[in-house]
Amino acid sequence: MFQFGKLTENLIFFFSLNISLLVISSFIIDWKMLLIKRLNQNADYYLEDMKAHKLMDTPVIYFEDTNNYNLLERISGLGSKCISTFVSLLGLLKNVFILISYLILLVRINWSLGIVLVILIIPSLFIYLKASKDQYLQGFAQSLDVRRAGYLINLFKDREAQQELKIYNHGQFLLDKWKSLYWKTSNDQYKLTKSVTSKKRLFSNLTHLFNTFYFFGLIYFGTHDGMTIGEYIAYSSLFTSSMAGIISLVNDAGSIYGNSFVVEEFYDFVFCSKEKDYIEEASDQYEINLQDEITVKNLSFQYPGQANSVLKDISFSIKAGENGSGKSTLAKCLIGYYEPTSGSVFYDHKKVTKKNANKVWSKLTVLFQNYVKYEFTLVENVLFHRSNSLNDLNKLERQNTFEDYNIISKQLSAGKDSLLGRVYGNGTELSGGQWQKVALTRSLIKEADIFLLDEPTSAMDPLSERKLFDLFFEMCSGKTAIIITHRLANCKKADKIIVLDKGAVVEFGDHASLLESRGVYAAMFTAQKEPFDLNVK
Numbered sequence: 138m139f140q141f142g143k144l145t146e147n148l149i150f151f152f153s154l155n156i157s158l159l160v161i162s163s164f165i166i167d168w169k170m171l172l173i174k175r176l177n178q179n180a181d182y183y184l185e186d187m188k189a190h191k192l193m194d195t196p197v198i199y200f201e202d203t204n205n206y207n208l209l210e211r212i213s214g215l216g217s218k219c220i221s222t223f224v225s226l227l228g229l230l231k232n233v234f235i236l237i238s239y240l241i242l243l244v245r246i247n248w249s250l251g252i253v254l255v256i257l258i259i260p261s262l263f264i265y266l267k268a269s270k271d272q273y274l275q276g277f278a279q280s281l282d283v284r285r286a287g288y289l290i291n292l293f294k295d296r297e298a299q300q301e302l303k304i305y306n307h308g309q310f311l312l313d314k315w316k317s318l319y320w321k322t323s324n325d326q327y328k329l330t331k332s333v334t335s336k337k338r339l340f341s342n343l344t345h346l347f348n349t350f351y352f353f354g355l356i357y358f359g360t361h362d363g364m365t366i367g368e369y370i371a372y373s374s375l376f377t378s379s380m381a382g383i384i385s386l387v388n389d390a391g392s393i394y395g396n397s398f399v400v401e402e403f404y405d406f407v408f409c410s411k412e413k414d415y416i417e418e419a420s421d422q423y424e425i426n427l428q429d430e431i432t433v434k435n436l437s438f439q440y441p442g443q444a445n446s447v448l449k450d451i452s453f454s455i456k457a458g459e460n461g462s463g464k465s466t467l468a469k470c471l472i473g474y475y476e477p478t479s480g481s482v483f484y485d486h487k488k489v490t491k492k493n494a495n496k497v498w499s500k501l502t503v504l505f506q507n508y509v510k511y512e513f514t515l516v517e518n519v520l521f522h523r524s525n526s527l528n529d530l531n532k533l534e535r536q537n538t539f540e541d542y543n544i545i546s547k548q549l550s551a552g553k554d555s556l557l558g559r560v561y562g563n564g565t566e567l568s569g570g571q572w573q574k575v576a577l578t579r580s581l582i583k584e585a586d587i588f589l590l591d592e593p594t595s596a597m598d599p600l601s602e603r604k605l606f607d608l609f610f611e612m613c614s615g616k617t618a619i620i621i622t623h624r625l626a627n628c629k630k631a632d633k634i635i636v637l638d639k640g641a642v643v644e645f646g647d648h649a650s651l652l653e654s655r656g657v658y659a660a661m662f663t664a665q666k667e668p669f670d671l672n673v674k
Contacts, residue, residue: 181216191407197474202441207280212403222396225389232386239379258383261340265387268333269395275329279322289315344380351376431455436480438470449640464637465591465621473497502585506592508576512558519579541574570597588618625662
């Protein structure tokens with residue numbers, strides 16, 4: 138009776154212990170999974186934040202180079218790779234320690250076993266490290282094709298593209314181009330994977346061969362030296378564990394080595410980029426206050442990777458307070474977005490450089506032809522982080538300058554707080570002209586000394602266009618304004634007009650003088666005027 142009670146007590150104890158261990162083990166596994174998940178999230182957050190801050194301070198010309206887009210694609214989603222590298226590093230250190238212990242034990246059995254272990258590590262490490270490097274180099278070479286394939290397949294999810302697909306019926310054309318790129322990159326990846334797998338299989342076969350010789354050796358020495366079954370099992374387990382340790386070690390080393398290339402690219406981009414000079418904080422010595430004139434001397438510009446210059450040896454000056462008309466690329470050079478390939482831009486005889494370009498931007502407001510349609514609320518589209526500023530809100534609601542904004546606001550169900558766009562929420566889609574008015578409001582509400590407008594009325598009807606330009610010239614009175622436009626009727630009030638042809642200045646003057654010269658400007662103005670001339674038959 139006593140023995141039965143004791144047995145029951147032991148069974149209950151061991152059962153409880155087993156359950157407790159299972160619960161603790163399950164808890165540790167779950168905790169580890171959640172910890173890695175949170176570490177991945179934090180790493181992604183901080184690295185994307187670092188990248189975004191770097192991009193905010195990166196010059197506009199950086200985004201004119203395809204190779205830079207390839208780089209940004211390769212270093213995206215780096216957070217999880219960093220955590221994976223850290224986990225692999227811990228695994229590597231653990232396996233090194235374990236293998237050293239196994240090596241010592243094997244040498245005590247027979248020195249040749251230690252040599253065998255080292256011989257197995259060296260070629261396997263070479264195979265895994267080379268495979269990781271080859272995979273990185275392949276990804277590097279395929280960056281452009283992978284981005285192109287992504288662009289093509291994403292066109293089928295693009296609203297504007299879908300409208301044209303229905304009309305021009307070119308969906309299969311796009312699909313064929315995507316298939317070609319997809320299988321080109323996929324087949325190359327498959328070939329590399331096949332080659333790497335073959336080499337790893339060779340290593341696996343080699344370890345099996347050594348395992349076989351090892352066990353035969355154990356049997357041989359065991360029968361001659363009187364090895365016990367327990368010793369045989371222990372020595373067998375030791376070598377098997379050593380093989381498993383080698384596989385874990387080379388896997389971790391390969392993972393670390395492969396990820397290190399991308400980590401290095403990220404580090405170089407954020408901390409060692411050749412563009413780092415652009416993010417230097419401009420001190421007072423670089424301050425720019427436009428009071429006299431903007432001067433351009435022998436300016437030429439060439440886009441990265443292009444053979445020909447789009448601007449060639451341009452020189453002119455614009456007095457402070459004058460309104461001028463020119464070309465988009467030239468305007469971007471004037472405001473420091475692009476650094477000239479040769480020549481210089483001066484504000485009051487102070488040269489615009491990458492160190493003081495942000496001083497120009499602080500005094501500038503701009504509306505480019507390809508403005509951004511932010512899928513935010515109406516007021517956030519205009520004021521961004523100042524959308525709760527009572528001062529700015531009052532300006533929007535009370536000044537006649539922003540009449541178009543208020544008309545749009547009244548037409549929306551939630552007024553200024555209405556969400557715009559339908560891709561990232563069921564908001565209201567504005568017309569092209571309305572979007573342009575919102576973008577224009579965004580540029581005009583900023584207190585600025587210099588105005589730059591690039592085709593600001595391309596999506597507006599003639600009456601809205603005329604109204605806007607009358608308002609614009611009234612607002613710019615006493616300030617410097619640069620307008621890029623192909624509608625020459627809007628140039629009449631400009632103090633100076635710069636006419637560019639094939640990247641060179643061919644005419645320079647005001648509206649009246651350019652008409653009198655009967656050159657390129659006069660011919661273009663006449664051509665645009667004739668369809669509306671009632672006397673022309």
